[in-house]
Amino acid sequence: MNKELIVNSGPSEVQIALLEDKTLVELHNEKSNTGFAVGDIYLGKVRKIMPGLNAAFVDVGYEKDAFLHYLDLGPQVQSLNKLTKLTLQGRLKPMSLSDFRLEKDIEKTGKITGVLTTGQQILVQVAKEPISTKGPRVTSELSFAGRYLVLVPFSSRISISQRIKSAEERNRLKRLILSIRPNNFGVIIRTVAEHKKVADLDNDLKSLVSKWENLVTRLVKAKPPMKIVSEMDRTTAILRDILSESFNNIFVDDNDLYDETKNYIKSIAPDKVGIVKLYKGKAHIFENFGIDKQIKSSFGRIVTIRSGIYLIIEHTEALHVIDINSGHRMNKENSQEENALAVNLEAATELARQLRLRDMGGIIVIDFIDMKAASNRRKLYQKLKDEMSKDRAKHTILPPSKFGLVQITRQRVRPEMNLENTERCPVCAGSGEIKPSILIIDELENNLRYLIQEQNEKELKVALHPYLHAYLTKGILSRRYRWFRKYKRWIKLKPMPSYHFLEYRFFNGNNDEIKI
Numbered sequence: 001m002n003k004e005l006i007v008n009s010g011p012s013e014v015q016i017a018l019l020e021d022k023t024l025v026e027l028h029n030e031k032s033n034t035g036f037a038v039g040d041i042y043l044g045k046v047r048k049i050m051p052g053l054n055a056a057f058v059d060v061g062y063e064k065d066a067f068l069h070y071l072d073l074g075p076q077v078q079s080l081n082k083l084t085k086l087t088l089q090g091r092l093k094p095m096s097l098s099d100f101r102l103e104k105d106i107e108k109t110g111k112i113t114g115v116l117t118t119g120q121q122i123l124v125q126v127a128k129e130p131i132s133t134k135g136p137r138v139t140s141e142l143s144f145a146g147r148y149l150v151l152v153p154f155s156s157r158i159s160i161s162q163r164i165k166s167a168e169e170r171n172r173l174k175r176l177i178l179s180i181r182p183n184n185f186g187v188i189i190r191t192v193a194e195h196k197k198v199a200d201l202d203n204d205l206k207s208l209v210s211k212w213e214n215l216v217t218r219l220v221k222a223k224p225p226m227k228i229v230s231e232m233d234r235t236t237a238i239l240r241d242i243l244s245e246s247f248n249n250i251f252v253d254d255n256d257l258y259d260e261t262k263n264y265i266k267s268i269a270p271d272k273v274g275i276v277k278l279y280k281g282k283a284h285i286f287e288n289f290g291i292d293k294q295i296k297s298s299f300g301r302i303v304t305i306r307s308g309i310y311l312i313i314e315h316t317e318a319l320h321v322i323d324i325n326s327g328h329r330m331n332k333e334n335s336q337e338e339n340a341l342a343v344n345l346e347a348a349t350e351l352a353r354q355l356r357l358r359d360m361g362g363i364i365v366i367d368f369i370d371m372k373a374a375s376n377r378r379k380l381y382q383k384l385k386d387e388m389s390k391d392r393a394k395h396t397i398l399p400p401s402k403f404g405l406v407q408i409t410r411q412r413v414r415p416e417m418n419l420e421n422t423e424r425c426p427v428c429a430g431s432g433e434i435k436p437s438i439l440i441i442d443e444l445e446n447n448l449r450y451l452i453q454e455q456n457e458k459e460l461k462v463a464l465h466p467y468l469h470a471y472l473t474k475g476i477l478s479r480r481y482r483w484f485r486k487y488k489r490w491i492k493l494k495p496m497p498s499y500h501f502l503e504y505r506f507f508n509g510n511n512d513e514i515k516i
Contacts, residue, residue, distance in 0.1 A: 003246050041227070044225050061225035125140070148196055157187075318362075355410060451516075465496065
């Protein structure tokens, strides 16, 4: 798979687009003045204990207090609290955690009132960014993510990614980590560590341990609420998490960001430093790579696939609902069951892409077209699992019900990506909204292809606004001439000054209008 990362640097934000085989699958906006990113570690103060929720609200400097549940404290929270208290009081000199005496693990079924008190200073890490009216969700089970490993202080456990299937490789990695892991540190071995040399893992581990030591050093003079450790910016975090051998190019349009990205790639994968390229084109970088057009067609209540199938996406406070529609473009030679399966399988691919692209989280209910055969429902379920396997967010998929409903839960750690994708109507001066004009030619050509290839219309005439008529007929190799070469028939175009700017209609040989 061809993977490309396109980075657009603006005055107040950085936009990052991930393309897979030229298709936009992830879009991230990193605002330069936004704090409280996932992974940031704060020294906070317990504002309020809620025994009924078995949780506490912690002041970390955000307008809404952060939420800390008892289950997010981590088994070794008493050790963390002890280290925090001694360090703040100046009774503990910065030292290696291997020399620190750990406290007893807390019980899983315990009460938060037995661990925290109002006004207590506590180290917490952002687990979910502020979403809607909610403050950030935090945890006291600190972790430091690296390229190959995740370091967990106050632990002794070694975990290995479930995606590493080889028992021999799992044993090799575990032996390596056991030989280099400092005392009182747990380690999670990431998927990308598979087949890596001990030197690579050791360098990654030392880098993570130095982050912990830097935290303890900064904690000495800290006063709540205060950020102690900042997670790397979104660009390098994405590179850390998804950079693989299939990555082909990283295009950046800013000199400073280009240097930072290149230096980071050099530190984690020196052999891939050549894929970082500075974009110097005159056109906007997103326009040059066709990202603007994909954004316009992908973010909206209705998302249409090239074949004519479309998804209707609705959002509520409790869940997301997605309806799959065939668009009445069925193969007449197939049965209704076969057509339903074909539509559902194609829609499943776009559905998985939409969840990644919009970063939709929580509960998602999808209404697929009903299928009577259990074997077809199994095929759809397997297709969904295969497509969702590319998603880095944790998720659970339930098999389709008899009503054709599929339920998905997907991890939500950041606000959902939601972009405005409509333009003001040029006819009604803003009293209504229409589809983006950038998509009008694609839409016209899709309808034209359907009428010729699927409905086998022998003669076609298109009535449209003079501006569209001029665009389609200008030049020797005009769009109309290319249609003639592609479909082996001449398409008549009739300019209609009475039509609005983006209006067009199809007519057959008898001059009867064809409804699409």
